[in-house]
Amino acid sequence: MKILFKIITIISALMFANIGYSADMKVGFIYIGPPGDHGWNYQHDVGRKAVDKAFGGKVETVYQENVPESADAERVMTQMALSGADMIFATSFGYMDPVLNVAKKFPKVKFEHATGYKTADNVSTYSARFYEGRSVIGHVAGKMTKSNTIGYVASFPIPEVVRGINSAYIAAKKANPNVEFKVIWIFTWYDPAKEADAAKTLISQGADVIMQHVDSSAIMTVAEEAGVYAFGQASDMSEFGPNAHLTAIINGWAPYYVQRVKQAMDGTWKGGVQTFDGIGAGMVIIGKMSDKIPDDVKKEAMAIADGIASGNMHSFTGPINKQDGSPWLKAGETADIGTLLGMNFYVEGIQGDIPK
Amino acid sequence: MDFSEINIPILIASLIVTSTPLILAALGELIAEKSGILNLGVEGMMIMGAVSGFIIGVETGSAFSGLIGSAVGGALLSSLFAFIVLVMKANQVASGLALTIFGLGIAALLGHPYTGIAPPKFQSFSIPFLEDIPGLGVMFFQHDFVVYFSLIAAIATWYFLKYSRKGLILRSIGENHDVAHSLGYKVMATRFISIIFGGALAGLGGGYLSLVRVPQWTEGMTAGAGWIALALVVFSGWHPFRLLLGAYIFGGITILQLNLQAIGININIALLSMAPYLATILALVIISTSRFQRNKGAPKCLGVSFVKVT
Numbered sequence: 001m002k003i004l005f006k007i008i009t010i011i012s013a014l015m016f017a018n019i020g021y022s023a024d025m026k027v028g029f030i031y032i033g034p035p036g037d038h039g040w041n042y043q044h045d046v047g048r049k050a051v052d053k054a055f056g057g058k059v060e061t062v063y064q065e066n067v068p069e070s071a072d073a074e075r076v077m078t079q080m081a082l083s084g085a086d087m088i089f090a091t092s093f094g095y096m097d098p099v100l101n102v103a104k105k106f107p108k109v110k111f112e113h114a115t116g117y118k119t120a121d122n123v124s125t126y127s128a129r130f131y132e133g134r135s136v137i138g139h140v141a142g143k144m145t146k147s148n149t150i151g152y153v154a155s156f157p158i159p160e161v162v163r164g165i166n167s168a169y170i171a172a173k174k175a176n177p178n179v180e181f182k183v184i185w186i187f188t189w190y191d192p193a194k195e196a197d198a199a200k201t202l203i204s205q206g207a208d209v210i211m212q213h214v215d216s217s218a219i220m221t222v223a224e225e226a227g228v229y230a231f232g233q234a235s236d237m238s239e240f241g242p243n244a245h246l247t248a249i250i251n252g253w254a255p256y257y258v259q260r261v262k263q264a265m266d267g268t269w270k271g272g273v274q275t276f277d278g279i280g281a282g283m284v285i286i287g288k289m290s291d292k293i294p295d296d297v298k299k300e301a302m303a304i305a306d307g308i309a310s311g312n313m314h315s316f317t318g319p320i321n322k323q324d325g326s327p328w329l330k331a332g333e334t335a336d337i338g339t340l341l342g343m344n345f346y347v348e349g350i351q352g353d354i355p356k
Numbered sequence: 357m358d359f360s361e362i363n364i365p366i367l368i369a370s371l372i373v374t375s376t377p378l379i380l381a382a383l384g385e386l387i388a389e390k391s392g393i394l395n396l397g398v399e400g401m402m403i404m405g406a407v408s409g410f411i412i413g414v415e416t417g418s419a420f421s422g423l424i425g426s427a428v429g430g431a432l433l434s435s436l437f438a439f440i441v442l443v444m445k446a447n448q449v450a451s452g453l454a455l456t457i458f459g460l461g462i463a464a465l466l467g468h469p470y471t472g473i474a475p476p477k478f479q480s481f482s483i484p485f486l487e488d489i490p491g492l493g494v495m496f497f498q499h500d501f502v503v504y505f506s507l508i509a510a511i512a513t514w515y516f517l518k519y520s521r522k523g524l525i526l527r528s529i530g531e532n533h534d535v536a537h538s539l540g541y542k543v544m545a546t547r548f549i550s551i552i553f554g555g556a557l558a559g560l561g562g563g564y565l566s567l568v569r570v571p572q573w574t575e576g577m578t579a580g581a582g583w584i585a586l587a588l589v590v591f592s593g594w595h596p597f598r599l600l601l602g603a604y605i606f607g608g609i610t611i612l613q614l615n616l617q618a619i620g621i622n623i624n625i626a627l628l629s630m631a632p633y634l635a636t637i638l639a640l641v642i643i644s645t646s647r648f649q650r651n652k653g654a655p656k657c658l659g660v661s662f663v664k665v666t
Contacts, residue, residue: 034464034575036471066576151618182618185625191579194610196570197374201614204366221474221572239472240572352620 023060025087025265027051028080030073031065032092033190039215039234040189040251041065044091044114047253054258058265069094077102081109087264089257090114092189093158099123110264110271115160117341122271126256129278130160131167131340132308133249134211135315136286136301137231138168140246141209142175143297144229151202152183153195153212153219157354159343161213166347167315168211171304173349182207185355192218203228209246220244229292236287247301248287255282276337280309316340321348362615365494372496372503373569375607377402377561379506381585382592382599383513384557389589390517391550392530392657396452397437398558399582400459405430405559406566407463410573411470413563419478422567423502423560430559431552433459438551442544445661456582464575471573478568502564507600509557514596526550530655533662543662558582594653 027048035045048061062085067076073095077088081102087110090099096116103111103123111123119125141150150172154161165183172179182205184198196218199210203226210230212219217240223230224241232238232248256275263269277283286305289298307313318329323346329335346354381398388395395401408429413422437455440446478500486497517523526546529536533543565581566573584606592599613628 036464036468036575038471038574182620184614184617186614187625187629188579190576192570192572192574192577193374193565193579193581197370197610198614200370201611201618204363204370205361205615205618216574216577217472218570218572218574218577221570224474225571240474352617355625 028085029063043251047257050254073098124273126275128283132278134168135171138171142172151207250285368495371607371611375603380561381558382588384554388554394659397455400456401430401558402562403463405562407467409563410566426563427556431556434555
């Protein structure tokens with residue numbers, strides 16, 4: 001018993017010692033999965049570490065992983081705010097309403113919500129134009145497929161994901177008019193076994209290039225084993241499939257996180273801001289191209305990336321019809337931001353329906 | 357919409373692969389529950405098996421030793437549970453939940469240096485001559501030996517529980533541990549072995565995930581498979597063959613809906629994903645009606661701590 005008391009005393013002393021250490025600012029992050037996923041959460045954690053590094057001891061960062069998109073998220077953020085967080089980054093779409101609820105209770109805490117569309121006086125949103133990256137890899141996919149069948153493992157039917165499919169399809173179709181897309185929705189962001197099953201199914205139905213909008217690296221492993229191609233999602237995943245990995249869309253959150261924390265520190269941070277940056281601002285980065293891609297295709301892909309970055313090109317440039325054949329964009333017209341953010345239709349040529 | 361694009365033999369083959377970890381984990385849990393132990397830590401033991409199997413597989417360069425390692429890892433974690441519920445007499449439900457949380461955490465810790473590494477290849481175990489049968493060969497005779505092992509394990513479990521004396525003792529302990537104890541049967545030892553066996557099989561199921569089915573290590577990779585295994589035990593009414601059937605139905609729904617989606621059929625995916633759980637609830641309702649009451653198979657002492665009266 002005496003030893004137990006001693007241990008408790010030591011532990012509590014350590015805990016208080018921790019509280020005694022004070023930084024100017026405390027920034028909290030909540031993740032939908034583990035930062036060890038080598039994907040979505042990993043990149044957010046890279047951003048968090050960049051904040052740690054940029055401000056030295058002045059900013060303390062804390063994070064909570066595997067936070068479900070439910071009332072749990074509210075509980076976790078409330079806990080963070082109560083324990084002194086001045087700013088909270090909620091890094092998944094489904095945290096949208098929990099963020100708004102908690103933000104109402106803590107008007108002095110600054111909230112940043114990734115990929116959402118609802119803001120408040122102390123809530124800003126940020127998202128990356130991943131679809132720009134998908135134009136680049138869509139082109140590569142269209143050029144690399146031999147069976148003219150590209151498999152696409154999608155998570156949830158939200159505008160963000162639909163936008164990615166459309167963008168990739170338009171680019172792939174331009175690169176290879178015979179190309180066909182097969183889409184599987186698995187209704188989860190992170191389930192390696194389910195992602196692997198979906199990829200295997202697509203391969204069994206003839207797909208030889210797999211694209212993904214789910215978080216784990218399981219698809220890359222499956223692609224490597226089956227001898228087909230795939231793309232890194234959120235991070236470079238070449239270590240999981242040295243032969244399968246063509247290139248990756250990398251999420252570059254670090255510059256944004258550092259900038260927003262800096263603004264919060266010097267008082268210039270504003271709520272209600274909706275940031276939507278792409279390749280140009282470095283929020284979307286095209287990874288290293290594999291040697292498997294022929295040089296001319298590499299060049300074309302990089303030209304697309306550069307064109308989009310400089311603003312000379314747009315992923316959605318007319319003429320484009322919707323899936324049912326009704327016109328959407330006239331020749332030369334580009335998509336407006338409202339339609340992009342609320343996109344709930346496939347473009348002409350994609351088979352199947354978006355699940356409701 | 358072209359049904360001919362669905363490759364039926366591959367579909368059947370992949371549903372068998374998808375179901376295998378569930379069968380293994382659920383069989384282990386079935387034995388534990390038959391002895392009166394409700395271990396809700398299946399998810400934790402599976403992930404522990406997944407990580408320890410992966411580590412040992414990578415370190416030794418042999419997928420087979422990896423699988424052995426996964427069973428040992430699951431068994432080790434379950435021995436902790438055995439100590440807590442058998443010796444300390446803690447509440448089994450709470451201890452099992454804690455085991456899941458603990459297992460997920462420690463697996464993440466152990467596996468951290470092993471993300472992004474490819475495990476050694478696992479040889480499939482084709483059955484000579486039979487593997488060459490068109491269609492059937494791909495479906496049934498070109499799997500790895502774990503798939504066949506899971507089938508043999510189901511038959512062995514059934515035979516053990518139904519026909520062997522040891523199985524009868526195990527069941528009697530699960531039904532009424534006081535009576536079994538007064539007859540001189542070793543309640544604690546039997547339950548201890550059952551828990552360890554359950555842990556080893558759950559670990560093997562996890563190892564199958566990380567070494568064969570996915571194959572890689574990622575944090576939280578079991579993603580709820582342990583809970584489905586638990587539901588399967590109830591769904592089966594504690595019968596190994598119904599458990600096998602339930603697992604194949606579950607795997608079948610999973611794989612079929614992926615195939616239907618890929619050929620562009622508009623199906624209600626949310627409803628299909630819900631189906632196994634819905635079936636579990638329905639099964640629970642049916643077996644709790646009075647007609648099934650007598651032989652529904654739930655051990656009477658399930659979840660009750662045994663305290664020796666001297």
